[in-house]
Amino acid sequence: MLLPRLAAFSRRPAAGPLVAGARFVSSGSVDVRVPLNFWAGKRRTSKEQNNRENVYEPATGRVLCHLEPCGPAEVDQAVKAAKSAFGHWSKMSGMERARVMIEAAHIIESRREEIAEMEVVNNGKSITEARLDVDSARLCIEYYAGLASTLAGQHVQLPGGSFAYTRREPLGVCVGIGAWNYPFQIAAWKSAPALACGNSMVFKPSPVTPLTAVMLAEIYAKAGAPEGLFNVVQGSQETGSLLCHHPDVAKVSFTGSVPTGQKIMEMASKGVKPVTLELGGKSPLLIFQDSDLENAVKGALMANFLSQGQVCSNGTRVFVQRDILPGFVEEVVKRTRAIEIGDPLLESTRMGALVSRPHLDKVLSFVEQAKKEGATVLCGGEPFVPSDPKLKGGYYMTPCVLGNCTDEMTCVKEEIFGPVMSVLSFETEEGVLKRANDTTMGLAAGVFTRDVRRAHRVVEHLKAGSCFINNYNITPVEVPFGGFKMSGIGRENGQVTIEYYSQLKTVFVEMGDVDSLF
Numbered sequence: 128m129l130l131p132r133l134a135a136f137s138r139r140p141a142a143g144p145l146v147a148g149a150r151f152v153s154s155g156s157v158d159v160r161v162p163l164n165f166w167a168g169k170r171r172t173s174k175e176q177n178n179r180e181n182v183y184e185p186a187t188g189r190v191l192c193h194l195e196p197c198g199p200a201e202v203d204q205a206v207k208a209a210k211s212a213f214g215h216w217s218k219m220s221g222m223e224r225a226r227v228m229i230e231a232a233h234i235i236e237s238r239r240e241e242i243a244e245m246e247v248v249n250n251g252k253s254i255t256e257a258r259l260d261v262d263s264a265r266l267c268i269e270y271y272a273g274l275a276s277t278l279a280g281q282h283v284q285l286p287g288g289s290f291a292y293t294r295r296e297p298l299g300v301c302v303g304i305g306a307w308n309y310p311f312q313i314a315a316w317k318s319a320p321a322l323a324c325g326n327s328m329v330f331k332p333s334p335v336t337p338l339t340a341v342m343l344a345e346i347y348a349k350a351g352a353p354e355g356l357f358n359v360v361q362g363s364q365e366t367g368s369l370l371c372h373h374p375d376v377a378k379v380s381f382t383g384s385v386p387t388g389q390k391i392m393e394m395a396s397k398g399v400k401p402v403t404l405e406l407g408g409k410s411p412l413l414i415f416q417d418s419d420l421e422n423a424v425k426g427a428l429m430a431n432f433l434s435q436g437q438v439c440s441n442g443t444r445v446f447v448q449r450d451i452l453p454g455f456v457e458e459v460v461k462r463t464r465a466i467e468i469g470d471p472l473l474e475s476t477r478m479g480a481l482v483s484r485p486h487l488d489k490v491l492s493f494v495e496q497a498k499k500e501g502a503t504v505l506c507g508g509e510p511f512v513p514s515d516p517k518l519k520g521g522y523y524m525t526p527c528v529l530g531n532c533t534d535e536m537t538c539v540k541e542e543i544f545g546p547v548m549s550v551l552s553f554e555t556e557e558g559v560l561k562r563a564n565d566t567t568m569g570l571a572a573g574v575f576t577r578d579v580r581r582a583h584r585v586v587e588h589l590k591a592g593s594c595f596i597n598n599y600n601i602t603p604v605e606v607p608f609g610g611f612k613m614s615g616i617g618r619e620n621g622q623v624t625i626e627y628y629s630q631l632k633t634v635f636v637e638m639g640d641v642d643s644l645f
C-alpha cells in the first residue's frame with residue numbers, strides 16, 4: 128500500500144482535483160493542521176501549546192501552520208524512542224539495514240512530486256530545484272544503503288600468534304539539527320549515513336521549515352524501520368539545546384550558521400560528544416581570462432542564484448581577470464535580468480521567494496550597505512511584487528549583481544545568504560589567491576580556466592573544503608562535502624562520512640600466556 132498522499136495536509140478547494148500530471152497543491156492553497164512532531168512511529172503533539180509559533184508560506188506571506196515546539200518532556204520521549212530503536216537496529220546486519228533504506232528510497236521516488244511541492248510551499252524555492260533536492264535525498268539514502276554492508280574492521284597480527292582486530296561500531300542516538308535552505312535534503316544527508324552505520328536519530332528541522340522532515344520520518348517508518356529509528360522534534364534554539372545536552376545523545380550533526388555552530392560545539396563539549404558542523408561560507412570564484420566565457424558566466428550564475436542565493440557554498444565573491452571583466456559583466460547582467468521570478472510552483476519560474484520577511488529585509492539591507500560603501504548595483508537588488516494578486520505578500524526580490532566591489536566592503540566580507548553577487552577584478556594568479564583566501568571561512572571555491580596546470584595549481588592553494596574546476600555548486604552524494612576553517616568540522620556524503628557516524632573498537636586477543644611484570 129502506498130503512503131496516504133497528503134494525508135497530513137488539508138487543501139483549500141482552490142487547489143483543484145488530484146489528477147495525473149496535476150499539482151497536488153498550488154501557492155496559497157495549503158493549510159497544515161496535523162502535528163509535525165514524530166517519535167516512536169507516530170505524529171505527536173507537544174504540551175508546549177502556549178509557545179506555538181507561526182510558520183509562513185514564503186510565496187504568499189500567509190500563515191501555513193503553527194509550530195508546536197518540543198520541551199524537555201517531548202525531547203526526552205523522542206530520545207527514549209531512539210534509544211529503544213537503536214537496541215534493535217544496531218544488531219541488524221548491514222544488508223538488513225540496507226533493505227529498509229532502499230525501500231525508503233523507493234517510497235521517496237514514488238512521492239517525489241508531493242514532497243517537492245511541500246518543500247516549495249514551505250521554503251519558497253522553485254519546484255524545479257525542489258525536485259532535485261528530493262532526488263539528492265533519495266540518492267543519498269541509496270548510496271549509504273549500498274555502503275551499510277561494507278562496514279568492516281581490520282585484522283592485525285601480533286607476536287606469538289596473538290592478534291588484534293577492530294570493529295566499526297555505531298555511536299548510539301545521533302542528533303541532527305538542520306537549516307531552512309534544504310530542509311528535506313539535510314534531513315536525508317544526516318540520517319542516511321547515521322542509519323547505515325546502525326545509529327538512530329532525533330532530527331530537529333529549522334522552525335522556519337518544519338514540514339518535510341516529518342514526511343521523511345513517515346517514509347522510514349513505512350519502509351520498515353523499527354519504531355523510533357528516525358524521530359522529528361520541532362522547535363527553536365531551546366529544543367536544540369535540550370537535544371545537545373541530553374545525556375543519552377551520543378553525537379550532534381549540525382547544519383547552520385557559524386555562531387550557532389560555535390554554541391553547538393560548546394554544548395556538545397560538556398558531554399565530550401563528537402560534532403559534525405556544516406556552517407556558512409563566503410566562497411570565492413576565480414575566473415581567468417583564458418576561461419570559456421560562456422561556461423564561466425553559467426558557473427557564476429549557478430554559484431550565486433540557486434535557491435534565491437540561500438546556499439552555504441555559494442561563490443559570492445566573483446573575481447574576474449581584468450581583461451575579460453567588461454565582457455563577463457555584460458553577459459552576467461544580461462542573464463541575471465532574464466531570470467524569471469515568481470510563483471515557485473510554476474515550471475517556468477527560476478527564482479522563487481526568499482524564506483522569510485526578516486531574511487528578505489536583511490538581504491536588501493546588505494544591498495543598501497553596499498551602495499553606501501561605493502559598490503555599483505549593475506542590476507536587481509530591489510523588492511519584487513509579482514503580478515498574481517495572491518503572491519503580493521510574498522518575499523521576492525530581483526537578483527542582484529554588484530560591480531566596483533573591493534575587498535573591504537561588507538558585501539564582500541559577510542555571508543549575505545541571498546541573491547547578491549559581488550564582482551571584483553584581479554590581475555595576477557598570486558594576488559587573487561591571497562585575496563580569495565583572506566576570509567575566516569572556507570566552505571567552497573571555484574576556478575574557471577582552460578589551462579589544466581593552472582587549474583590544479585590554484586586549487587592546491589585554495590583553502591576550502593570543496594573546490595570546483597570549471598563548474599560550481601554540484602554536490603554528487605558520492606563525494607565528501609564540508610568546510611575548512613570556520614566553515615565546519617567533519618564531512619557529509621562520500622565514504623568518509625561513515626567515520627563520523629561510527630567508532631572503532633580494538634580487540635586484543637592473547638594466544639599465549641600473560642607475560643606479567645609482577
Ligand SMILES: NC(=O)c1ccc[n+]([C@@H]2O[C@H](COP(=O)([O-])OP(=O)(O)OC[C@H]3O[C@@H](n4cnc5c(N)ncnc54)[C@H](O)[C@@H]3O)[C@@H](O)[C@H]2O)c1
Pocket residue numbers: 304305306307308309331332333334362363364365366367368371382383384385386387388390391404405406407408438439440542544570610614615
Ligand atoms: N555547510 C553547509 O552544509 C550548510 C548548509 C546549509 C546552510 N548552512 C548555513 O546555515 C545558515 C542559514 O541557516 P539558519 O539561518 O537556519 O542557521 P541557524 O544557525 O540560525 O539555525 C540552524 C539550526 O540551528 C537551530 N538553533 C539555533 N540556535 C540554537 C542553539 N542555541 N542550540 C541548538 N540549536 C539551535 C535552529 O533552530 C536551526 O534548526 C547559513 O549560515 C548557511 O551558510 C550551511
